[in-house]
Each structure stands twice: as structure tokens, then as C-alpha cells.
Amino acid sequence: MTTMLTVEKLSKIFTLHQQGGVRIKALTDVSLELSAGECLALAGPSGAGKSTLLRCLYGNYLPSGGKISLRHLSEILDLSAASPQKIMEVRRYSLGYVSQFLRVIPRVSALDIVAEPLLETGAETAEARQAARELLNRLNIPPRLWALPPATFSGGEQQRINLARGFIRLRPVMLLDEPTASLDRANRKVVRDLIYEAKESGSALIGIFHDDEMRSLVADRQFQMAPPNGREKAE
């Protein structure tokens, strides 16, 4: 199996200067490895650092120590030392991130928000919009909503827009932070299928799943994260 991602002794400490310099140890010496086609579930109590880990991997949080190596195009890249330009390129081609919350853009329709990742890598507008329609359909977003900016959509609708945007172009490594948190049963099944298809096509996934059923269905392995100051171990 091709190794897609290697994390070695990753640590993250937040220093809150506004609070008199309080330091929060969110991650201590986290090490893991991820292969193509597998899905790893992050488990652990609230505050264990699951989201922090995904954000460090995406370049959204700056690690305080350790190393993140990602397969990018045909090289192995040290993400923790990559320039902002490089991280933007990595996000375009190699690394996807789907959070629970959609960041809406004023005046941009749901359809265009979903199509954007395809356009970024050079797809034709018509082709990108067609792919977006298909995915919105699969996620049961009614066509009457497609042309509207999602600012006024319900939580579950926004989350599905976000999922569509995340899955419209599968990247070799996908990070999922509670992607099904506010979805009903039917839509959770759609997401399950999207994850299956991603694995089939060789993507490696790391996910945080709040519901045990979903986790046992999609995850091949679990990575247990301990509450602050505890230890992490792989199962």
C-alpha cells in the first residue's frame, strides 16, 4: 500500500496572550501513518485534540513541533516546513478538508460554491456545473435552492453544500471533521457511499465521526486520542 501521509511526534500548544499567556497543550507527540484507500477514524473525548489534528494537517493551524510528510504530486513534501504558496498548491491537488460548517460567500450561489474546486483546477464551467448538479441531487438538495446563496439555508442543507464542495473533486488525502453531524438517516447513507467511493478510487481519509454506526461502517482503523496530557496510541 502506498503511504500517503506520515505524522511524526506532532505537537500543538496554543499560547493565549489575551489570557495572560496561558498555554494549552492540545496535541503531544502524535504519530500516525495513512495509506491510500483506507479510512482512519479519530476517536477520543471532547477536547482530545481531534479537530486540532485535522487542522494542523490542513495547514490551518501551525504545529508547534514534529513533522508532517504528505505525498504531493510525485514527491514527499514536509508540510510543516512548506511555504504558504506550497500549501495552497497542496490544497488544490492533494488535500481536501470538509468541516461541519460552510463558509458562505455573499452573492455566490450554492451551485457555484460547489463547482468552484473543479474550476480551480481548470475544468470548463459547464462541465463543473453539471458535476455540481449531480452531487447536489445525490445529497437531496432541491433544485429550487441551487441558484441561491446558502446564507439562508438550514444547518443540514449548508452542511450538505459543504460536503458536495468537498467531494466534488476527490483529493488523494481527505480530512473530514464530523461530516454527518446534522444529517438525517437518508443523507448519512449518501455520505457513507461517497466515502466508500473515495476509498475505492484510492483516496486516503481521516475522519472524525460522532456516530458510532457511521464510524464502524466506513473506518478501517481507529486512532484513539487521549484527553489533554494523556497519551495517544494506535489500535
Add this chain to the structure above:
Amino acid sequence: MTRPILSARGVDKYYGGRVGCRGVSFDLYPGEILGLVGESGSGKTTLLNVLAGRLSPSGGRVLYRGPDGSEHDLQQLSEAGRRRLLRTELGFVHQRAGDGLRPLVSAGANIGERLMAGGWRRYGRIRSEAADWLARVEIPADRLDDRPADYSGGMRQRLQIARNLVTRPRLVFMDEPTGGLDVSVQARLLDLIRHLAARLDLAVVLVTHDLAVARLLSQRLMVMKSGQVVESGLTDQVLDDPQHPYSQLLVSAMLQV
């Protein structure tokens, strides 16, 4: 990797004994939008003016790299050479639209002037290109012969953007382009800037005090305080995990970005 379109190295600007900006170094790449944020008086406008060659630095260098790869130190260029660049490959969008427009000539002439500076001569073509750009910035065609003085604030700002972009510049400097506009007008303008920048593959240095605007438009962010850059990085990283005490203060002062 492509080479930077703009490089600043150790740029200082003093006004007598007062610091405008100090020790600023960075590279900007083609097609990239760099946000410049910081409190009032932190040196954003000063830095922008130095970068655009509108103010001469007290120290350091600014290099602009042309489409053919040639490097230009804006301060070393002749006045005529600098003006030519500023009217063709570079653009400057002022916070007060009036500073970037001629209030008493028509909107069409405001746009056409930059084309003429770029060598366009045929009146008919200049006029139709101006009309085309008016449409792109969503100003009704029947306002082509009106003067900017008769436009609303939001329209004036869009006209200023059209005037700058008509020559297809590669690099545009913007100083608070949405400052002082209503929220709804702002949203429209932001959307316009976002689209045009992507379509024309523009590099932009964008000064704003609004972190939400920075989040929406810029890929990279520099935080300034007392004339110095205290933190820089990917926009979402700086906003979600700010490192410097001042950046943390700035982010925590915002409601939701």
C-alpha cells in the same frame, strides 16, 4: 515555481522622525491576493504607496518583475517610465474613489484615458471598450456619459475599478476599496473584485481593516503594527491560529470571521 511579480526587501519609510513603515520584506506571486491588515496608523497606506512607487522609501528596495521577466526597481525608473507602468501593467485603487478619478469628465473618458495612455487611438474602439467595462462592473450603459461626480459612492468605486482594470494590469494595489460603503454595496463590490481577480489572474495587494474582507478575498495575510509586519501567513491560518499577541487581539476583537 513561478517567480514573484513583486518583491520588497527591508522597506523603510520615515516621515521626519516618525515611522511610516519599517523593515518590510515579502514576495508576491502572480495571481495572488495579499491582504494587509492592522490598526489605524500602523503603516498600511504608507507601505502600499511605497510598493506602488508613489512614495520613495527611506531604505530598502521594491522590485517589480514584468511579463518578460525583466526586473524594475520602481524608484530607479524615470518619472515617465514609472507613470507608464502605473497606467498599464499596474493599477491603484484609492480608498476615496474621487482620488482615483477625474470628477469632471465623463465615466467613459475616465476609462478611456488609461487606454489612450496605453496607446489606443481610435475613438470608436475606446468608447466601446469603455462601455464593455462599465457593464462588467455592473453600471448601466446609459451612465457612460455621466460624470463620476453624479454617481453614487458605490458606483464611483466600481468605476474606479473599471478604470484600473481596462488595461489588463497584472498587479493592482487597493486601499480599503470597500471602506465607507453600505454593507449591501460592499458585498457586491467584493464579489466583483473576487471574480475579476480570478478571471484576469490579477495579483493584488489589498489594504483593509476588515478581517472578513481579508478572509474572503486574500489567500495570504500580513498583520502590521507600528509600521512593522508582526505576522504573515496563509489567511485562514493567521485568522484561525494567530501567533502574535497583537494578531490575537485583532482577531478576538472581531465578532465572527
